Amino acid sequence: MESRPKVTPLVRPSARRSHVPPLGVHPTPDGGVDVAVAAAHATGVELCLIDVVSPDLPPHDPARYAERRVPLDGPTYGVWHAHVPHVRPGQRYGFRAHGPWDPEAGQRHNPAKLLVDPYARGLVGDLAYGPETLGAVSAPRDPEARDDDPDGRWWIAHRYGAADDRDSLAHVPHSVVVPSHPGPPPLSRPRVPWADTVVYEAHVRGLTMGHPGVPPELRGTYAGAAHPATVAHLRDLGITTLELLPIHAFASEPRLVAHSLTNYWGYQTLGFFAPHAAYATRAAQDAGPAAVLDEVRGMVHLLHSAGIEVLLDVVYNHTCEGGDDSLHVSWRGLDNAGYYLHDGASPAALADVTGTGNSLDFRRPRVVQLALDSLRYWAEVVGVDGFRFDLATTLGRAAHGFTPDHPFLVALQTDPVLSGLKLVAEPWDVGPGGWQTGQFPPPMAEWNDRFRDAARGFWLDAPREGSHGRELHGLRELTTRLAGSADLFGHSDPPLMRGPVASVNYVTAHDGFTLADLVAFDHKHNEANGEDNRDGSDHNLSWNHGVEGHAPDGSDAATEPWSAVVPLRRRSQRNLLATLLLAAGTPMLTAGDELGRSQGGNNNAYAQDNAISWVDWDLDDAARDLLATTRYLLALRAEHAALRADSFFLGTPRPGEDQPDLLWFTADGAPMDRDAWAVAGRRVVQMLRPGPDDDDAHVLLVVNGGLDDVEVTLPPPPGGEAWERVWSSTWDRPEPPDDDPGDDETDGGTLESLSVEVFLGR
Structure with missing residues (x-):
């Protein structure tokens, strides 16, 4: 590799400490912009104002653009800043950072590369996947050399190579100045x-790509x-809360x-505000980033x-x-x-606890600030009601691993804007001590993977x-999950504070089999990836x-083996849905599971922006x-308060009540x-x-997870009257078949194998 000089400073750091505007x-009001960007180790940063001067040229042609560079003042506590006049909303821009190119020390400043503003409210243009968007010398100068390398090996850079001097301005998205927006209407x-x-849980694109009514x-x-x-579909279904897969600006992996x-799922963030x-x-899109933001605000x-x-x-997290x-x-x-996050060694290497190649270092105040500022922006300007934090254990990692008292998690609990929203943690990452289900502080809720595994294990794995x-x-295990x-x-101080x-x-999520595929495949089929x-x-x-897989299109469901397999699969789906939707806790349904959506056995469809993933x-x-x-x-859940527990069951009467709040009975x-709980192989409860x-009605769930029918005697209802059977997973539809009166x-009576029944008592 040819040797190149290290990147030299643009300006000397100023010793003056002046006012620093908000980052971004x-x-x-005077027709200019306040600019601030954190770059603590840089020796100079330039704001690059970009204009499209030859719109007929291709987007990645450098001659399409003109660039004007404005040196920023600083650093003031690691922030470079300035007031720049005569810059209006809609202006494209980026940053160039000067400073040491010393990969062995973790420093990678390269002013040949135009950088996206981490606080950009809007982005335009697409990322070009070539050597121009790498920081180091990594590929042949001849672009045609890539044609002989279809697997993309040309992409792999020399980790500690010299700085690459190819300009990236025409090869990266441009940040765009966006007008200030008011927040959502009060009490909205x-x-x-x-x-x-x-x-x-739904994907913005996949939810409606095939919807005939849209x-x-x-x-x-x-x-x-x-x-x-x-x-109308969401309301008729009974959904109260739509959780969208990432809508922050993102880029696909090389x-x-x-x-x-x-990358269909979008877990590769390029902008936390855009x-x-x-x-x-x-x-x-044609109108520009401000119109894109208006459409998002309009959706909310x-x-x-x-x-x-x-x-x-x-x-x-990355x-x-x-x-x-x-x-x-x-x-x-x-x-x-x-x-x-780096490993602290010399030469420096990234510490990857997310499995993506990098992890943001939440020991750093600027990283914590970036996340909090982004969250407040989406809450106050866009108006969203809460957040689900991907690989949230990374966000609580301090010097010695995860801690629920991490400053970021404390900020979520105490911030006047964020603490009142719905906050949900995916409570794991792939680093040491990464599984932390149950360890996040209130008011956070958490994805419960133990519920997922208990439901699948009871209804599918054990019968198999x-x-x-x-x-x-x-x-x-199943009953523990049913009870919240x-x-x-x-575990909290005081105990039981968080409630079920x-x-x-959840039984399924975007990551893994769909509900229909859970009952049709023993093995993943991810060849398309x-x-x-x-x-x-x-x-x-x-x-x-x-039988592995779904019945081929056009096959006769009345023929073997499908005549025997398909009814059992449909019942298993109903068993899983009943477990999910009638358990204590907050149910999460994956988009399309209510319609029998299949991904053809693909349990990792992150790269499938097509009919495999769309509803x-x-x-x-x-x-x-x-x-x-x-x-x-x-509807049963919404109608009956007994199915919407807000506090943990005690198994004993609450103050002022004479009935225990939860009771368990055997089949008889x-x-x-x-002794009853200790019986090995028990499958009826x-x-x-x-x-x-x-x-309020009393609700009785009767579960038979065994492979044989059983005779069941129902316990007496607390009110003393008879039970009314209102639903059975043996029914294809909510109403009973003609030969079953249902209500x-x-x-008591015969409870069929692998089934759930629901009874109401007044």
């Missing part, structure tokens, strides 16, 4: 109580997500681009008007820049050692093993019920039956005592949840 680029949030919350020009957009046809794939422009309508407002909250899945040998587009060029003659298992997972979320609503219960089926989890706890709205009879069942179960109606008030008063 903000319009001022639905503010759904946690106990009433039902979360629906106009073609709105499909796959922010506007489409709030279209009346979309809203490896995917080399294989003609894209909406992802590709999800906006074509009209908004319309959903609020329908009484639906909006949560954003946010990715503050960025799109990847490892040391990958992209050089923003944080890496401004302050690589200040933003990214039992069908091969092995002992069935899982009842005690106090073993995980009850802290447990976000281009990784030889090596990606994705092998721990699926799924069951194909005897299929072309419903057959089975899909309509499943949709009706899901609606009915959510006897109370479950210590009855869960009685009395109504909290005199006017008869009963004190």
